[in-house]
Structure formats: structure tokens, C-alpha cells
Amino acid sequence: MAGLYLHIPFCQQACSYCDFYFSTRLQRVDDFVDAMELRIHQAGRSRWGSTPFKTLYFGGGTPSLLSLKHVERLLLAVDQAFKTDFQEITLELNPENSSKEYLEGLASLGITRLSVGIQSLQPHILTFMHRAHDQEGALRCLEQLVASPFERWSADLIIANPGQTMEDVIADVRLLAGFEPPHISAYVLMLEERTRLEKQVALGRIQMPEGDIVADQMQAAQSILMQHGYFRYEVSSFARGGLQNRAIHNSRYWDHQPYLGLGPSAHSLWWDGTVENASATRWHEVKDLRQWMAVVHDNAADLNVVHDNAAHHAEYEKEFQQELEHLDAVSLAEERIMMALRTSEGISFNELADRYHVSFVEAHHQHIQQWIAHEWAVPGLVNHVKFTDRGLDRADALLLDLLTIPLKSHRLDVAESLPRESDKINA
Ligand code: SF4
Known part of the structure; x- marks a missing residue:
């Protein structure tokens, strides 16, 4: 969806x-x-x-x-x-x-x-x-x-x-x-x-x-x-x-569902929900209105062709995409933690394990305990962290601090073969 x-x-x-x-x-x-x-x-x-x-x-x-x-x-x-x-x-x-x-x-x-x-x-x-x-x-x-x-x-x-x-x-x-x-x-x-x-x-x-x-x-x-x-x-x-x-x-x-953005400068995220082979990609369409319209019209003749397999799709969509990024599981998990903790729902540790195959390490848990001591995070939750209102007020600073600590990947074979940061490609 x-x-x-x-x-x-x-x-x-x-x-x-x-x-x-x-x-x-x-x-x-x-x-x-x-x-x-x-x-x-x-x-x-x-x-x-x-x-x-x-x-x-x-x-x-x-x-x-x-x-x-x-x-x-x-x-x-x-x-x-x-x-x-x-x-x-x-x-x-x-x-x-x-x-x-x-x-x-x-x-x-x-x-x-x-x-x-x-x-x-x-x-x-x-x-x-x-x-x-x-x-x-x-x-x-x-x-x-x-x-x-x-x-x-x-x-x-x-x-x-x-x-x-x-x-x-x-x-x-x-x-x-x-x-x-x-x-x-x-x-x-x-x-x-x-x-x-x-x-x-x-x-x-x-x-x-x-x-x-x-x-x-x-x-x-x-x-x-x-x-x-x-x-x-x-x-x-x-x-x-x-x-x-x-x-x-x-x-x-914020829940990391895929989205398609159409129009000059519109951003998109494609993710099939798996964490194999940096399966998620993000890009934006051509920014300038005149150039964007030119690309659309240049491809108008192509409307009768269906590009429904991955290779065709990649070739076809390349015309419209700029700053294509491939996102690995750890980058996705960090992004999800940032977005989820800015909401009142917070994030469950099970979601991190099941959806992204990562978990917090001891240093993350120590941070979370400090947040609870300062009344920035809700106490007494099991396998879950979320901010109080006071925590939401300073969420950006707290999250930047938390995410300086590397997450533990459960898929070490893949994690080692992938770049730690998003691999940016200028298309
Ligand atoms: S310039 Fe346009 S897009 Fe920007 S804030 Fe004003 S109305 Fe909104």
C-alpha cells in the first residue's frame, strides 16, 4: 500500500x-x-x-x-x-x-x-x-x-x-x-x-x-x-x-510506507519491505519545471509500453529520477527510529528486529534509561520506547545523540558487504 x-x-x-x-x-x-x-x-x-x-x-x-x-x-x-x-x-x-x-x-x-x-x-x-x-x-x-x-x-x-x-x-x-x-x-x-x-x-x-x-x-x-x-x-x-x-x-x-511523488522536485521512496540487497531506493524528479515538462513530453510516445519488470522499470524511470539513493537495512532502521520517535507511538524493539533485522545495543539502552530519568521518555514500557511531551520538545537533539551509536545488525553477512551510509548515485 x-x-x-x-x-x-x-x-x-x-x-x-x-x-x-x-x-x-x-x-x-x-x-x-x-x-x-x-x-x-x-x-x-x-x-x-x-x-x-x-x-x-x-x-x-x-x-x-x-x-x-x-x-x-x-x-x-x-x-x-x-x-x-x-x-x-x-x-x-x-x-x-x-x-x-x-x-x-x-x-x-x-x-x-x-x-x-x-x-x-x-x-x-x-x-x-x-x-x-x-x-x-x-x-x-x-x-x-x-x-x-x-x-x-x-x-x-x-x-x-x-x-x-x-x-x-x-x-x-x-x-x-x-x-x-x-x-x-x-x-x-x-x-x-x-x-x-x-x-x-x-x-x-x-x-x-x-x-x-x-x-x-x-x-x-x-x-x-x-x-x-x-x-x-x-x-x-x-x-x-x-x-x-x-x-x-x-x-x-513516518511509518516508512512507499510513496510516489510526481511533478518537478517531488520525492519518492520505493521499498518492497524486504531488507535484501539494499532493496529500498529514493529519488526526486527533475526540479526545473521546463526541463520536467520536456522529459515528460520526450517520453510521451512510450505510453503504450508496459515497464513491469525490474530491468525495464529501472531503465524507464531513470529518465525522471535525480539523486537516486540506495538504502540498506541499517540506514532504513535509523530513519524509521528518527521518524517513529518524533510521534507519540514511539518504536517497538520487535519492529526493529522483524522489519529491519537490527537491534539496540547496551549504549542505546543506557541513553533510554537517562531519558526516562529526565522524564523525557515514558517509564515502564516493555520492548518499546516513546517520548513524553517533554521529550518530544527536544526530540531532534535526543535522536541525533542516540543515533551516533551504531545499531547491531542481525544480518552481519549482508551488513558487512553493504556501505554503512546510503550509497548516493547521481543519476
Ligand atoms: S512560496 Fe508557495 S509553497 Fe512556499 S510557503 Fe509560500 S505559498 Fe507555500
């Missing part, structure tokens, strides 16, 4: 902090949708055509720049090209694209969940972020979502922006929680390379907040969300009332 991600690489304007791949040349949207239809059919001719898909996610960029007709065409192509049994079809929505008619149209096409990029409800923070919406637009969008047919929707907030006070954060979280979104993602602002924000910080025009301010703001946000009935099931993810409102598509990434 896999997840399907379609990257819609267009935005009205560039947000100051964003390093995702997108273009502001909106006149290319029609050509892009033509190419994406082709790309979906091409991928359906590969081994992905016989893989059942459980979730579909329209991400970006700004998928809500697509018209209802565009969305309908892409849904039809997905339905024709793949075996689907979707539990969830999510589309990312920007407030400036929201209207009663658009939301009702998306629901009638079969979109089951919306993820709206609110980011802040404070006018000065939205201006700093260079978002395309203002406070009024964000509030109007939230009202439309509450009145819409969507029972499942999520709102994103970004916390710890330069110049954002604790009062701003508290006001943002309270105001947003008052709309009772079934799901909220609350992220800490990250300084990404090659963004306008990075340039401003480098020039000394803007200062990022200190670590203790970031931690205090995040804790304040969490405690307000918990008072409003939200359950923190991942470091940045809060589901109202319990796990029934969690993001299924993202949860499947």
Missing part, C-alpha cells in the same frame, strides 16, 4: 522563508496540467501501476491555483493509471484561493481533506512572511471551511518568527483553535538556504529568535492546543479529539 503525491509547482508570490520548488509564471499552469496527466499515465505503466495506493496528496507550491476542471482531470488520470483504494485525498489550500463555490466543488470531486496555509493571523507577521493573504482573508477562509462540507481539514501555523512576541503567538493559537480545525500543524520557523529570509539575516537586517524564546513559544502553543482538546501525535502535529483526525498521508511516510 503506497501514497501518491502530486507536486503543483506554482505560487502567486514567493514567501520569504520558503525553499520549496515553485514558479510564479502562472500562465504555464494549463501546460503543466497537460504534462502532469501524461506523467501520471507514464508512471502507471511502471511497477507503480500494480501497487495499490491508499492516499493521494496534492501539495506544492499552491495546488489551490488549479481550477476545479484541472483537479478533475488529474483525479481522472490517477484513477485510470493506478490501483486506488483511497482512505484520504488531501489538497493544500491557500486562503486567497478559497471561496464557498471552490470548496464545495472540491468536495464534490472527491477531495476528502484540505490543508490550509494560514501561518499566522497577525497582520505584521503575514507582511513579514510576504504571504499572499492578509488577516481578513485568513479569517474569511476559516469561516468558509467551518461552513463547508469538509469534516477533515487542517490549518498550518508558523511560530517563532522574528519580531513575533509571546502575546502574538498566544493570540494566533487561541484565535485559530476557536475555529476548531480537526487538525493543526504548528511549525517552528526554519532558516532555509537560498531564501529571502536567509539573505536578510545574513545582511543583519533581521535576527532569528534565540533558542529559549523558540522553546517558550512552542510550549505556550502546545499547552493552549491541549486545553482546546488537541492531542499531540507528532512533534508538530495536533489532532482534535484523538487519532481519528490525524493526517493519514503523512503518518504513512
